[in-house]
Amino acid sequence: MSPHTDNQQDRLAEIFRQQDNQIIQESKVAFLKIQSWQFAVRTPEIGATYLREAASMITQSLLSFVPNSFVLSEEGYYLNPIEN
Numbered sequence: 001m002s003p004h005t006d007n008q009q010d011r012l013a014e015i016f017r018q019q020d021n022q023i024i025q026e027s028k029v030a031f032l033k034i035q036s037w038q039f040a041v042r043t044p045e046i047g048a049t050y051l052r053e054a055a056s057m058i059t060q061s062l063l064s065f066v067p068n069s070f071v072l073s074e075e076g077y078y079l080n081p082i083e084n
Contacts, residue, residue, distance in 0.1 A: 040054075
């Protein structure tokens with residue numbers, strides 16, 4: 001008699017399906033954001049205000065400048081000896 005083994009294909013397939021659905025939904029949201037941005041750029045009366053607000057939001061949250069030395073020190077690069 002062969003030993004009992006768990007067949008996890010159903011569970012793995014369900015996990016894959018959920019992740020695939022999540023990626024599809026996120027890509028739809030990203031596409032809508034890109035379309036919104038393109039519409040705002042093409043529309044002069046909406047564009048200027050929208051672009052100012054978007055630029056301030058991006059600089060305040062997403063793209064704040066951090067020097068390389070700060071990142072390296074935070075990751076402990078300078079604390080470990082370098083081996084060649």
